[in-house]
Amino acid sequence: MSSTFLKRNLSDYFLYIMIPVDLIFIGFCIFLFNQNNFNKIQFFEQSQPITTALVSLIAIGTLICGLKNFFNFHSKSTELNTFFMQANDMMGISTSTSFKKLNPAFLKALGYEEETIFNKNFLDIIHSDDMLRTQKEIQKLNNDNSLLQIENRILCQNGESKTISWSISLDLINNHLYFSGRDISQQKENQETIIQTLIENKKLQLELTQEKNKLLQVLSALNENAIISETDPNGKIIAANKEFCKISGYTQEELVGKNHRIVKSGLESKAFFENIWKKIKEGKTWSGEIRNRSKNGEVYTVSTIIIPLLDDKGQIDRFYSIRFDVTEQKKLFLQLLEAQEIAKIGGWRYDFKSQQQFWTNEYFNIFEIDTLSPPKNLHQYYLEHIHPEDLPSLKTSLLKATQDGKDFNLLHRIIIERGNRIKYVENKAKVTKDAEGNPLYISGTCRDLTEEIENNLKHQFILNSLEIGVWKINLQTLNVDWENSMFQLYEINENEFNGHFADWENLITSASKDLYLKDLEMAIRGEKEFNTTFEICTKRGARKFIGAKGNVIRNMNGEALSISGINWDCTKEVELEMNLMTERSKSFHKSKLASLGEMSAGIAHEINNPLAIIEGTLRLMQKTPNLSEDFKTKFGTIEKSSFRISKIINGLRKFSRTSEKQTFSPHSLRAILNEIISLVDSNLKRNFIPLKLTCETESQIYCNEIEIEQVMMNLINNSIDAIKNTKEPWIQILITESDSEMLLQIKDSGKNLTEEVTEKLFQPFFTTKAVGEGTGLGLSIVKGILDDHNAIIQLNKESVNTCFEIKFKKYKEVKNAA
Amino acid sequence: MPLKVYILDDEPDICQVFKDNFTTSDIEIQTFVDPKNLLEAIRLTPPDLIFMDYRLIRTTGDEVAKSIKILIPMALITGDLEVKDLSKFEKKFNKQPFPWTEIENYLKDHLNRKSS
Numbered sequence: 014m015s016s017t018f019l020k021r022n023l024s025d026y027f028l029y030i031m032i033p034v035d036l037i038f039i040g041f042c043i044f045l046f047n048q049n050n051f052n053k054i055q056f057f058e059q060s061q062p063i064t065t066a067l068v069s070l071i072a073i074g075t076l077i078c079g080l081k082n083f084f085n086f087h088s089k090s091t092e093l094n095t096f097f098m099q100a101n102d103m104m105g106i107s108t109s110t111s112f113k114k115l116n117p118a119f120l121k122a123l124g125y126e127e128e129t130i131f132n133k134n135f136l137d138i139i140h141s142d143d144m145l146r147t148q149k150e151i152q153k154l155n156n157d158n159s160l161l162q163i164e165n166r167i168l169c170q171n172g173e174s175k176t177i178s179w180s181i182s183l184d185l186i187n188n189h190l191y192f193s194g195r196d197i198s199q200q201k202e203n204q205e206t207i208i209q210t211l212i213e214n215k216k217l218q219l220e221l222t223q224e225k226n227k228l229l230q231v232l233s234a235l236n237e238n239a240i241i242s243e244t245d246p247n248g249k250i251i252a253a254n255k256e257f258c259k260i261s262g263y264t265q266e267e268l269v270g271k272n273h274r275i276v277k278s279g280l281e282s283k284a285f286f287e288n289i290w291k292k293i294k295e296g297k298t299w300s301g302e303i304r305n306r307s308k309n310g311e312v313y314t315v316s317t318i319i320i321p322l323l324d325d326k327g328q329i330d331r332f333y334s335i336r337f338d339v340t341e342q343k344k345l346f347l348q349l350l351e352a353q354e355i356a357k358i359g360g361w362r363y364d365f366k367s368q369q370q371f372w373t374n375e376y377f378n379i380f381e382i383d384t385l386s387p388p389k390n391l392h393q394y395y396l397e398h399i400h401p402e403d404l405p406s407l408k409t410s411l412l413k414a415t416q417d418g419k420d421f422n423l424l425h426r427i428i429i430e431r432g433n434r435i436k437y438v439e440n441k442a443k444v445t446k447d448a449e450g451n452p453l454y455i456s457g458t459c460r461d462l463t464e465e466i467e468n469n470l471k472h473q474f475i476l477n478s479l480e481i482g483v484w485k486i487n488l489q490t491l492n493v494d495w496e497n498s499m500f501q502l503y504e505i506n507e508n509e510f511n512g513h514f515a516d517w518e519n520l521i522t523s524a525s526k527d528l529y530l531k532d533l534e535m536a537i538r539g540e541k542e543f544n545t546t547f548e549i550c551t552k553r554g555a556r557k558f559i560g561a562k563g564n565v566i567r568n569m570n571g572e573a574l575s576i577s578g579i580n581w582d583c584t585k586e587v588e589l590e591m592n593l594m595t596e597r598s599k600s601f602h603k604s605k606l607a608s609l610g611e612m613s614a615g616i617a618h619e620i621n622n623p624l625a626i627i628e629g630t631l632r633l634m635q636k637t638p639n640l641s642e643d644f645k646t647k648f649g650t651i652e653k654s655s656f657r658i659s660k661i662i663n664g665l666r667k668f669s670r671t672s673e674k675q676t677f678s679p680h681s682l683r684a685i686l687n688e689i690i691s692l693v694d695s696n697l698k699r700n701f702i703p704l705k706l707t708c709e710t711e712s713q714i715y716c717n718e719i720e721i722e723q724v725m726m727n728l729i730n731n732s733i734d735a736i737k738n739t740k741e742p743w744i745q746i747l748i749t750e751s752d753s754e755m756l757l758q759i760k761d762s763g764k765n766l767t768e769e770v771t772e773k774l775f776q777p778f779f780t781t782k783a784v785g786e787g788t789g790l791g792l793s794i795v796k797g798i799l800d801d802h803n804a805i806i807q808l809n810k811e812s813v814n815t816c817f818e819i820k821f822k823k824y825k826e827v828k829n830a831a
Numbered sequence: 832m833p834l835k836v837y838i839l840d841d842e843p844d845i846c847q848v849f850k851d852n853f854t855t856s857d858i859e860i861q862t863f864v865d866p867k868n869l870l871e872a873i874r875l876t877p878p879d880l881i882f883m884d885y886r887l888i889r890t891t892g893d894e895v896a897k898s899i900k901i902l903i904p905m906a907l908i909t910g911d912l913e914v915k916d917l918s919k920f921e922k923k924f925n926k927q928p929f930p931w932t933e934i935e936n937y938l939k940d941h942l943n944r945k946s947s
Binding site for chain 1 (some may be wrong): 847849
């Protein structure tokens, strides 16, 4: 308590002391008065001076205090008013209906005029959002007569609001609100700002912490997995992690304090390192691959990032290196490059944004460009050296790759040596896009296919020139691929062939289909190679023989997956072979005949002589005079028999020849026929077949007698074989002539031959006889012989019976022609 | 003078039957089996006509004919269709076995020639 305070309140203290003293005294007196043995009168007389003094003092003191308070009160009242009016704080009194008193600070702060404000009360000017809360708080004042400290927004005259911090008390008796307030709007704003700043700072701090945590985690991970080192600005190692030790073979103690040169391999050039130093000393990060050498001398390659770390002053404090061992990848990459080189595959990349191309060494080789002096703009060079005819395809393929996401795949030509040479290359690539789907770059490989293509073209040319078709059958789907000359061979259009094996089968004639299928099946089973010939019938009705060869492709289990091979037209060969066989059989036949002939000559000679003796002797005997009739008859019989023998011998004799040379000479057709008929006479008689020869001409043909006899023999024997077991068989031979020709018709009682048989009649090996009964060569040989004689043989199609007709040129005519 | 005819055939029976059939008062036939004998006989007494078989022992008629230097008409009797050299022979008879009538006529021709 201050001295001033003491001075001011001394009188008050006097009263405060005196009043209780008086009361104690009075209380004591009352006590005494109530005592039974107390002498009231004696006490009263004795205490009277004390009592009077005490009372007087109290009265004086009260008077002084009263006066003092009165004066104090008055000056206090003026002071209070002044204070009220001059206070900076907003003050006022309000009833429940209106303001009662407001100081200027209030009016000024809120911008109200006296005329308008006094119609309102305190609650009226509170912001609606704070109204409820303020009311509640004020209501609390009703119950608890304490001071309400509240902040709320107050509406100003101009409609704005200000945040005021109030101290409010409620006079319960008058129901007056006494309030004093301070505009803390700015404060509030500042507070808000501070809070915001604090929040932001907090956030930042949090972020920083998070970042820091992240960084620490990253650093930790790096430390665990990467090769980390720190060097001072001069390259002296100040820190090295475990991985560094592991790869370099040095311990930490051996590394720290040494220059980084300790792991120098000597394989990188001086310029290489100078370049690195230059960059990092400028405060820039360097990245690349470096080959280092470990303690045991082995070289390892590390993908390196060297980061200059700056201090507070922005000076390079240290270099932080992060390295990864790429030795293996490097090896693989080099192996890959080598493999690409061996396979002649070049790598390339086209960047859409920069429109630049990047090539591997092998790609340069494909274009035959020296890597030491490459063109400035590779993309431009590429466009200039692609064959102009292939440029549209390039554009189309590129578009497809970038827009449709298809793989880029293009076989095209490139120009070498100013167009003197052309190369074929195959480019395969993929497009890489960014997140929005825009193409970033396209990268792929390029293969020099020149050799293959040229070989392929050569093969195609050869195949096409030789009219060789290439085919493949998928044995699982039975789908068929035809290439090259297949369509020409089979004489069908591409759109007429559905690519299925069934379609192919239908082109093969029924005669050869079974064998073809059998050969195919045997090849598929692996029993033999597929090598066969079959006959096809083309659209225009032509018959062709097709040669086929093929290879079966099998899987690991030996199952046949497909068979592929070639077809070629071997009609000529087949025909040649058939002719050859015919000729062979003919010559075999001839040689048989020749040996028969030889034999015949011998037999003829051996029989002729005794026969001559018989005949000669018989002649003599017939000259015997007076021969009886009986003997004459008997001699006649002997003569006839001997004549028969001689005829047979003569017939046989005709087959004997001492040379291969065919001798043509004029002969009477009738004579030939007569000759033959006698030879076949026994066969005819045995089978009860009458033969009638009608020939009214002696005209001759120019022929090889023996061969024509063979022809006749063959035809007659065929007839005999055909009709021998039929009812009423017969054979008729009719010879007629015109001016220039002779017609020989040999008809038998058999029905005319069918068209199917007629078609193949003269084909070698064709026979209607049962197995073993004929070689099937007869008629083909007959035709061959007649062809040599310029004679035509055919079957009379109009005849009801089988009727062969042969047209010979008359000898006269031939002679004239000769 | 009768027509002198020599015949050479390796079969004696043929020779005999030829001789028996064709010998007449005007035709004298001498038979030979061995070509050597024939040649000797020709040298001594050339005939008017010689008949020769083609197939002989160890030789052929045309070979024998070549050895005959004197110009004498010769006829070949043979069962063979093809004979190497017929130039020496004026006639060829096919053995069928024997063309009796043809030979008779041929002999008659020569007889007439000789007479005239």
